[in-house]
Amino acid sequence: MSDPVILIPARMAASRLPGKPLADIAGEPMITHVWRRAVEAGIGPVAVATDAPEIAQAVEAAGGVAVMTRADHASGSDRIFEALEALDPQGSHDVVVNVQGDFPTIDPRAIAAAILPLADPAVAIATLACPIRDEDEANDPNIVKVVGSPVSAGRLRALYFTRARAPWGEGPLYHHIGLYAFRRRALERFIGLAPSALEMREKLEQLRALEDGMRIDVTVVDDAPFGVDTPESLARARAVLGEPS
Incomplete structure (x- = not known):
């Protein structure tokens, strides 16, 4: 275990809470809260794997790295593997950590x-x-x-x-x-x-x-941590992270 990388899959098409990666929590999109916490873990570089340009733009505006992936992936695991191959084709990272993009309180x-x-x-x-x-x-x-x-x-x-x-x-x-x-x-x-x-x-x-x-x-x-996938859980995340619901 010599060189981990953290990848965060994120997409806009969520059935119960559409557009949730960009939902505002305490003045910034949810995806950037997750990205910051992954960076704070301090175990390796962090990138967001997404098929949505607006998610990539939000991450990059916060100073992060985003990797564009196909829109037809069946799961986050498939999405992060595509991103891993794009980011690290030489295979330097031998461990990849998949952090869900709806865990702003992780x-x-x-x-x-x-x-x-x-x-x-x-x-x-x-x-x-x-x-x-x-x-x-x-x-x-x-x-x-x-x-x-x-x-x-x-x-x-x-x-x-x-x-x-x-x-x-x-x-x-x-x-x-x-x-x-x-x-x-x-x-x-x-x-x-x-x-x-x-x-x-x-x-x-x-x-x-x-x-x-x-x-x-x-x-x-x-x-x-609790996942944000309903309006109620979004309100809870806003309360936990300092914004009245």
């Missing part, structure tokens, strides 16, 4: 912590989770849970991801945070795979990697 320390499991050469992909402390959250199918086997303090080996409450019995439950750190070769392998049966059933892309035998380890952090 803690930069969590972004940095995401790459830690990749110090283990057996790990192909690393991600984040936090403890679930609320019964409603535990039973909410919109909250993805990770079922994992402890590897060390604050680290799990992922065995499954699900929208159901799991695992059964006494013990902690973990809320999966959709931020991924891929080894470059793992990302290339992943996007070349067809959607898997469990992925399509649970509507969880990461199950494609597990079904293919790729190892995913999880760093446990204290809290989960």
